Amino acid sequence: MFASRLVSRNVIGARGRTSMRLEPELWDALDEMCQRESMTLREMVRRVGPRPEGGRTSAVRVEVLKYFRAAATEDGHLKAGHGPLPRD
Secondary structure: OOOOOOEEEEEEEOOEEEEEEEOHHHHHHHHHHHHHOOOOHHHHHHHHOOOOOOOHHHHHHHHHHHHHHHHOOHHHHHHOOOOOOOOO
């Protein structure tokens, strides 16, 4: 049986204290978002809302993805060694 890579942290959302389990890379990305936006983790989690469809942890994962996807550019992908986006 494999040990889980998920890391649990207690956070305070709109409805009070709760626990979230995320991969270490997502916690790092969330911490970076907080630093860039000058927000606390509590403020960032509260932005997701009180009862997101699919659960708070899932909603936070989506917010992390949306945040960094919005910041991605074609030039940034090329500099990272990714292939170009195929054009029709």
